[in-house]
Amino acid sequence: MKFAYYPGCSQEGSALDYGKSTGALCAALGIELAEIPGWSCCGSTPAHAVDTQLSAALCARNLDLAAKEGAEQVVTPCPSCLSNLRLAADRMKEPAFRKGVNELLDAPAAEDLPESTSVMQLIGRVYDADTLAARVKNPLTGIRLAAYYGCLMSRPADVMQFGDPENPTLMETLLSACGAEMVEFPLKTVCCGASFGIPERPLTARNSGRILELATRLGVDAIAVACPLCQMNLDLRQKQAEKAEDAFFHMPVLYFTQLMGLAMGIAPEHLGLDQLCVSAGPLLRKMEAASAKGTEAKGGKA
């Protein structure tokens, strides 16, 4: 299975580990990702707020490049990229809008732009829970996880097609197939503060703090995320959140691809676990202990 891969800027910087783990996981699952040659930024969060046509032109260029490669499906890990790509493709269906966008581009975009999907949806579509579980080499047994989608993954609902916008469940399905214990996490779609980390730092600290606090109370070993910005706010800015909430969390925040990668038996160094600010060490040790116990128990039976 081959898909056009659109990494998005974050995979080149703040979310190197997301890109690394996505590549490793998909390879392990037999999903071939072909990076779109010459891709550029989708406009991210600011462009569509300023000029929808310019934002769509940025996305249309990337989709057009994918179309030239003969791709029917573009895959991206970042929810913000996905939202922009899908919105642009939708808007391009309107002739007047398409005309405006084409004027901004060097050459008019292809008539039929490929559809876009997230890495998570793609894995969920290719593997159901049972076939996925069958491929697990190193199950996440004994690990309690909170699935945190962020505000963007499931919204706007009609664009993202991610199930109920208030209560998506795909990440839970995938991670529990990998053997993890998923807690009911009511704040799964509440905003972490997003890009307000720069202009309104206390707001982001408070929002992220609320998420980290509830996760701590629920006694999870880590928060699983799917959005580079969420990961940054919860992990890199965790100290700020601790200060705002006057609390101590020390909560590992991992991409779901890293967690699934561990389950598939990929070595931590190939998943970019060393890039995390809050160490995943305790989590790894817990996994090791559980697997040792499992081997012992198996040995005992035999």
Add this chain to the structure above:
Amino acid sequence: MRIGVFVCHCGSNIAGTVDVAQVAERARQYPDVVYADDPMYTCAEPGQQAIEQAIHDYKLDGVVVASCTPRMHEPTFRRTVERAGLNPYMFEMANIREHVSWIGKDKEANTNKAAELVLMAVEKLRRNRPLSPKAFEVTKKVLIIGGGVAGTQAALDCADGGVPVILVEREATIGGKMAKLDKTFPTVDCSACILGPKIVDVSQHPLITLYAYSEVEDISGYVGNFTVKIRKKTPYVDWSKCTGCGACTEKCPSKKTPDAFNEFMGDTTAINIAFPQAIPKKAVINAPYCRKLTSGKCGICAKVCPTGAVDYELKDEYVTETVGAIVAATGYDLMDWSVYEQYGGGRYPDVITGLQYERLLNASGPTGGHVVRPSDGREPENVVFIQCVGSRDRSVGRPYCSSFCCMYTAKQAVLTKDHLPNSHSYIFYMDIRAAGKLYDEFTRRTMEEYGTHYIRGRVSAIYPDGEGRYVVMGADTLMGEPIEIKADLVVLAVGIQASAGAAKLAEKLRISYDAYGFFMESHVKLKPVETNTAGVFLAGVCQGPKDIPASVAQGSAAAAKVLGLFAKPQLESDPAIAHVDMRRCVDCGKCIRCCPFGAIEEVNMRGVNKAQVIETVCQGCGLCVATCPQGAIQLSHSTDNQILAEVNALCRF
């Protein structure tokens, strides 16, 4: 033929954009027209007198009035010409208000169109024939569907007026939603105490036949003579023997049966009597939970029953009743609020509905009237009420106001303070809609005397804080800031929707319902209890959201309509109906299949089968006329000749 034409000014409604004098002038040139005038208000008394005078003075045989919609005034003018000695069907109306003056501003074009519509009416009238209605007998007995407070009131009023009543209730007991309530607003009096005597009266009234645990299967016939098939669902208990002693419910081992009457706030037994004041007070077995019925092992209730009433072999029974009128009072259901994932989608045990809270407050409820949290049985300290959950919310397809939630939430806040003096109540509201008698005073008292915190704004999310309480995140839109409240219990004022199966019943009754399943009244303002099907009336929330006083008032209004209908010795049928030309009919049966009212039957005429219209059932819709391949059916008052004459009048240029 001598025809008179009256072109109405309707003040400026018509005369503002139509040159009515010119229309009258042109009408004078039309064939057979001997008189034309343009009165100011044709429907007013002087206008009607002028018509009568003209009929006498000019010896008119027919009258055309060009004015508003026939829905509004056709019956008025038919009576007018009848008073002057003409047959009421020698009258035609041209709608030059809704069809002309209200929709266009070009006076010349409007005047031309109005003149053409008048010409069409004249050409049709020239081919009109006098028609006379047929009189028929009425069965002076009424069917009331639904035994909630509206149906109960209608039943008692009809029966007190001397009309025998058949009351059909789908549940095992009458009383409806009101029986589940603890107290009523704005008087905070006990709901069961004011409803109880009424439902007891129903059971004791000699003229009321109560079919509880029954459903209407099929309705046929027409006003005055409806035939109704009723299915009496089997309770697996012979109600003629059951005394309601309750011995069976005490001994039943299946104690984990969901308790629908208590809004699933507790469990009950598989054989059960809904509540202590139930009418009829008879036991019913909830089949899917009965061990005897599901596995054949048990049978304890049959053993302990002192009268031997329990019978696991009992089957549904059917009865047929003939009635002259029907009152639909089928009430409502709460909407399925689990679509609100932001409020937990039904997964948090301490987020409950207003109706569930009523059961918690009620002395005969699952906790004996003790307000505790369903999750851990602890008394709540902070209770948060959220209004408009499934009301005035287009995102869940409920744009309408449920009309009584503002008031019952205020009442529940008051009761919470009464039950738990140390508690704090918070109410998130959008607007307070307290428009009834003494309602605004009540909500004010809730705020001022009971210290309930009213917060204007929607709640964005509720989530458990991991320590047994809930965080309610919302906005205070008056302060313009976000707000978070730690709650022990959250009560949702869940909006209402039409009762399950309302649409199916509407089809059986041949009445209309709106986009949300509420039954349509005949006229929003002037015929609020009638439907478009003669003899079928509405009471209570089946027509739209209403509180108890409004439901009771409408129940009485429906009863008044029934009594008024039955006060006439005989009813008259509309003569503008279909007729079959027996010589042309080839008995293909197409008309029988297409008639939505079941008004055409097959009869044997001297050895050959023919179609025949049942005159009292036919509504004159004309579907059969359009369907008949032989052209054997004609609609009196709208014959092919008349319609062609109208078309020719328009197409002569």
